[in-house]
């Protein structure tokens with residue numbers, strides 16, 4: 001698929017998303033928050049759900065978590081214009097509650113899976129446990145962050161949600177470490193000519209997590 005045709009398909013999808021009423025979250029939203037970034041982005045971040053600022057502006061990660069995400073991207077010489085950023089659900093849950101399973105399922109079936117299929121990122125990054133559960137059900141963020149997995153031909157590299165880094169310095173340090181390794185992983189892809197045809201993620205010397213069980217599923 002060419003970059004142009006990807007962009008056309010993504011734009012078409014977004015225009016459908018803007019009028020979506022497939023789940024009850026449509027009744028509370030101010031704006032749908034489809035996602036931002038180029039259709040041919042090499043990295044696709046998936047957060048949980050829009051918050052109040054995102055709902056107002058129609059863009060993902062524009063609050064405090066977004067500022068930290070911007071800083072983490074900047075630390076590896078990327079910015080949000082070079083990556084794709086979206087959420088598991090595109091409409092804000094009332095009072096920032098967790099999205100319901102049915103809402104998550106509906107939005108993934110209608111939009112998220114197709115979004116991933118169009119963008120075909122080299123690296124798919126679930127941010128936090130809610131997004132991780134959509135991509136790698138049965139895994140925990142504490143055990144899987146900073147490690148690579150292969151799912152349906154995509155390399156999946158889970159990272160804590162930036163909100164975790166705002167709450168505890170330890171998670172901010174883990175985020176910084178995982179972003180450094182994300183950069184190593186991305187660079188290894190840039191050197192690889194065969195990445196699309198192999199089922200194994202390239203060896204990028206990504207360290208294993210030493211999280212203990214008490215820290216699992218916090219975010």
Ligand code: SF4
Pocket residue numbers: 017020021022023024025026032089090091103106107110111
């Ligand atoms: S959350 Fe997703 S499925 Fe539900 S109304 Fe919004 S766009 Fe549609």
